[in-house]
Amino acid sequence: MPRTITYSEAINEALREEMERDERVVLLGEDVGRMGGIFGVTHDLYERFGPDRVLDTPISEMFIVGGAVGLAITGLRPVAELQFADFIFNAADETYAKMSKWRYMHGGNFTVPMTLRLPEGATGGGGAEHSLCPEAALLAHPGAHIVVPSTPADAKGLLKAAIRDDNPVAFFEHKGLYATRGEVPDGEHLVEIGKADIKREGTDVTVVAWGRMVSRALEAAKNSDASVEVLDTRGLRPLDTDAIFASIEKTGRLVIAQEAPKTGGGASEIAAIVAEEAIDLLDAPIKRVGALDIPLPQNAMLEAMAIPTAAEIQVAIKEVLA
């Protein structure tokens, strides 16, 4: 019997199960221990596993990521948390150079089996420096996987897979999804990294999305007159291009929705790949939906206007079908 739990609980369960399974798994980050995380995601883990497994760090993002690389290359499997995904830029070199490149630069002499948890996204007034979806920041720096779950089941299965992966994984979890509920299978539940999931089948148009935009795409699909297929990439690297090509072969039309500002994001990359490799499968130009190209306003009402809504995705669907 699958249980219905929240996205946040699913992440907590994944961490707990992996820590029970493998004593090399340790957590570190700001307030992840005694407090259980500022969003409560790591609650009870400190009490359960103690201070040698769950470490409250100083406010030192470079140390959290760089230190985790040191832990990872010396036999542990750290799960490091940056309190907000925006802080990836406070630890930029450590993330795109040390985490992603240490193995390659040193001729394969090391593996860096670490997971970097990155709570992302707009949640109603977080302001311009606490609301980003910076998944694409790592696209130009090969070496780490980029994973973004959209449901509790995917959050649990992908995080468990990330922790077991010998590659570094940047795991973006959407803060706005923490309270959403969904069915999660009982027992061992793993989701393969880099495998897209058709969240809804359709024949007229494909909406490619990830993270929170998946639920908005599903809402748009439900409200649309057309038969809309919603393909969840579950992240940006590895990217399941085969699944994207297979879907547009069926529908002939493509909308790509991301929460990040429209310019320079994952949607641009996916659009470019499709244009380069599979343009002949399309009957209409590709349409991208993304946030306005502005720093996100702190005013929650304005913030909501800046990021894509289901209605905007629905308009895009209508446009590619016109």
Place this chain on the structure above:
Amino acid sequence: MSSRLEIYRVMVLAQAWEQALLRLIDENLAPASYHPGRGSEGSEVGATLALEDTDYLLYDHRGMAHIIAKGTSLTALFGDFLGNELGTTNGLGAGIVHVADPERGVLGQSGTLGGSQLIASGAALSAKLRKSGQVTMCFMGDGAANRGTFHEAANAAGAWKLPLVFVVQNNGWAVSTPTEHSTGGSFVDRAKGYGWHGVQVDGQNPFDVHDVAVEAVERARSNNGPTLIEVKTVRLTGHYLADPQQYRSAETKADASTKDPIVFARKLLHESGEATEDELEKIEAEARTQVDNARDEALKGNQPGQDLLTRYTYV
């Protein structure tokens, strides 16, 4: 604890290795982007020889003496500079920045200077969590010590009393910028602020450096916290091979040349009666032979094929 003769032997070995590398560079067989280590053998060998085989080392980009002191194969080191399959990185690293030797605890180096400080702090935390008893030693120049990474690594290590030793090799120059222009205080004084033990030592005297490092390693291994060793050392040459050093006066160059730690150590060993001239010459000749053999062996390595390009991107 290594003997003075052993310290001298490894310094001479590092010097011979570097001389052989410079010949390979002259012959266009190795890239010239090398940062010569002449002058810093005292700090690199003196400190590294305080480590056990299983302890961790994060070296810095000046010279190879610390890596040689840790015991990495000389042939493999030549292979790295020749960019061939005999290198520690199988031909990928090609040079000093990314030599790696996990079996000897050599954890590599960050190309962005200072990046190693954080990884060292993480390795030390790992050893503490695993209760492995391993010590991590991280080298950096006075320039790299001014990166923000220093603060975050040192602060966490101090808070958690990690088994970590930072060796700040203060040779007075961050490329062309003199230390007095780039920092207002002394490096050793920073130790107190982070809850570390701090000690300053003259890098011209490798035996003093070794004594200080042995103490620091012992302190770390017995869970008494990290140590910052500030070594006052010299850079006998330019920052890199082609550096014309126009920023440096003739007087400072001449003054540095009187502080060669190898010359100092040889004189001390001789005058104290610890080694005869014959014994010292024998050590030097053996070092040259060892290096020549390693060089000849390394030259037999093949250049990597295109398949190496992507081999290590992902596991």
